[in-house]
Amino acid sequence: MEARNRHVLVDEFQDTSRAQWRLVRELMSAWSEGLGTGDDAVPPSIFVVGDRKQSIYGFRDAEVTVLEEAARHIDALRPDQPARAAITRSYRAVLPLLRFVNDVFEAVEKQPDRPDAFRYSDDDRVPLATHAGDADRAVGIIAVASDAGQADRVADEIARLLVSGALVRDRDTGVRRPLAPGDVAVLFRTREGHRLVEQALASRGVPYYVYKGLGFFDADEIKDVLALLGYLAAPASNLRAAALLRSRIVGLSDEGLKRLAPDLAEALDPAVSTTVEMSATDAARLALARTHLGGWLPLVDRLPPAELLDRILAESAYAVELAGPGLAQARENLRRSAASCGGSEPRLRYARAHRRSLLPARGRR
Numbered sequence: 473m474e475a476r477n478r479h480v481l482v483d484e485f486q487d488t489s490r491a492q493w494r495l496v497r498e499l500m501s502a503w504s505e506g507l508g509t510g511d512d513a514v515p516p517s518i519f520v521v522g523d524r525k526q527s528i529y530g531f532r533d534a535e536v537t538v539l540e541e542a543a544r545h546i547d548a549l550r551p552d553q554p555a556r557a558a559i560t561r562s563y564r565a566v567l568p569l570l571r572f573v574n575d576v577f578e579a580v581e582k583q584p585d586r587p588d589a590f591r592y593s594d595d596d597r598v599p600l601a602t603h604a605g606d607a608d609r610a611v612g613i614i615a616v617a618s619d620a621g622q623a624d625r626v627a628d629e630i631a632r633l634l635v636s637g638a639l640v641r642d643r644d645t646g647v648r649r650p651l652a653p654g655d656v657a658v659l660f661r662t663r664e665g666h667r668l669v670e671q672a673l674a675s676r677g678v679p680y681y682v683y684k685g686l687g688f689f690d691a692d693e694i695k696d697v698l699a700l701l702g703y704l705a706a707p708a709s710n711l712r713a714a715a716l717l718r719s720r721i722v723g724l725s726d727e728g729l730k731r732l733a734p735d736l737a738e739a740l741d742p743a744v745s746t747t748v749e750m751s752a753t754d755a756a757r758l759a760l761a762r763t764h765l766g767g768w769l770p771l772v773d774r775l776p777p778a779e780l781l782d783r784i785l786a787e788s789a790y791a792v793e794l795a796g797p798g799l800a801q802a803r804e805n806l807r808r809s810a811a812s813c814g815g816s817e818p819r820l821r822y823a824r825a826h827r828r829s830l831l832p833a834r835g836r837r
Contacts, residue, residue, distance in 0.1 A: 478516040485522030486539050487529035493538045497545070518546060524591065525577065537587045560599050570598045572611040619668055627672035630656050634678065653679050670798065679797040681804070693794065693802045696720050697809050700784065703740075704772050707765075713737040720793045722761045728754030742766035764788065781809075 477499045482488065488496075500518060520542055527536040547555045562570055574597050583589035614625045630653075638651040658669055666682050667690070673680045689698070699715035706712050713736035717724040724732075728750045732739040739746050742762045750758070764787065771780055785791075785806070794802040 479514075480518045481521075482519070483521045484526075485520045485542060486524055486527040486536050487534040488522075488538050488542075489533040490535060490538060491533070493542060496542075518549070520546065525596070535588065540587070558595050562598060567600060568611050571600060574598055574600070619665070623668035623672040626658060626669060627676050627678065630658075630673065631676045631678055670801075674797045677797055679800065681800045691802070691805050692720065693805050694809055696790075696793075697781065697806065701777065701781070704769065704780070707740070707769060708737050710734060710736045713740050716740070717758075717761070721788060721790060722757055724754055724757055725751070727751070728758070732758075740765055 480496060480499055482496060496518070500516070520539075522539045522542075524536050524539060527534065527539075530536075543556060549555070565573075577592040577596070580590055580592065582591060584591075612629075614622070614629065616622045616625055633651055633656070634653065636651075639648045640651050640655050641647070642649050658666075660666055660669075670680060670682065689695075696719040699712070699719040700721055703709070703712040703716040714729060714733075716722055717729055717732070717736060717740070718726075729736070731748050731750050731754075732746075738744045739748070739758065740761060742765060746758075764784075768780070768784055771783070775783070794806075
């Protein structure tokens with residue numbers, strides 16, 4: 473096997489474990505023995521890319537010190553020629569950001585006695601003389617005491633930029649134009665941290681879209697759909713009836729739910745009469761729910777789940793609940809939920825005047 477692998481490339485080497493490095497060395501072990509194809513036009517080679525500062529996988533046995541060991545090993549393979557090269561030009565960042573990186577990393581505490589300690593030598597610094605432009609633009613820092621406060625400050629800054637007339641260079645035309653929401657990216661340290669920022673952006677009317685975030689089943693629209701499907705699968709369950717009643721599909725208040733308890737499943741059954749006293753809004757919502765469920769429940773065994781979900785979302789004018797900054801994200805979540813049922817993107821429509829809907833007392837948000 474070693475003889476067949478004549479060229480090895482390892483990226484992100486700073487996150488390599490000792491076991492992985494041993495494997496790489498085994499792949500190279502036959503090269504010095506003259507095995508394999510004797511007439512190679514290109515001699516065997518190894519190419520390693522790594523950056524100590526980006527080492528983050530210690531939790532899965534990666535050791536940043538392996539990068540230096542590999543560098544010494546590769547130096548010995550070609551002692552007569554330089555084997556190392558540093559990337560000295562960044563094509564991803566403007567000059568103020570590179571200057572900021574140099575200053576921050578220079579200030580990080582160093583522990584030279586530890587082989588795995590953070591370091592930032594002259595070889596690590598980005599030479600700023602090779603970069604031009606944007607020299608007067610500043611990099612800002614926002615420091616707050618809580619995650620919620622951080623989300624609010626970030627959302628405030630994004631909203632400010634959107635109305636300030638800030639310009640960006642269009643990636644397609646190269647022409648400067650006003651900043652749009654899609655030009656702003658918020659990066660998270662963990663994949664669970666986006667919910668607070670979503671809420672903060674929504675409260676300021678800033679549209680957003682979450683890419684590769686977690687919490688799919690925590691999204692309000694997914695909770696609503698699961699409550700609906702759960703009830704349709706077991707309409708005699710008081711627990712599932714409660715979930716549907718409190719979802720945004722019906723939207724009954726807590727007081728209304730308390731007045732209907734404990735016979736919540738019967739309250740939704742169109743065949744069972746109910747005389748519970750409640751507010752006019754709750755009474756209207758419950759009446760509409762009973763009317764629509766009378767038409768949907770017989771379809772449970774006649775339509776595929778995706779088709780039934782599509783029909784219910786359209787007839788209930790559920791899209792009125794999605795209007796707002798999070799519309800794109802909510803539509804994508806519903807598309808994924810429909811796909812998991814074997815269907816395509818749901819047909820959502822906004823409610824019109826005198827609509828037949830389970831949302832009689834709510835306006836567009």
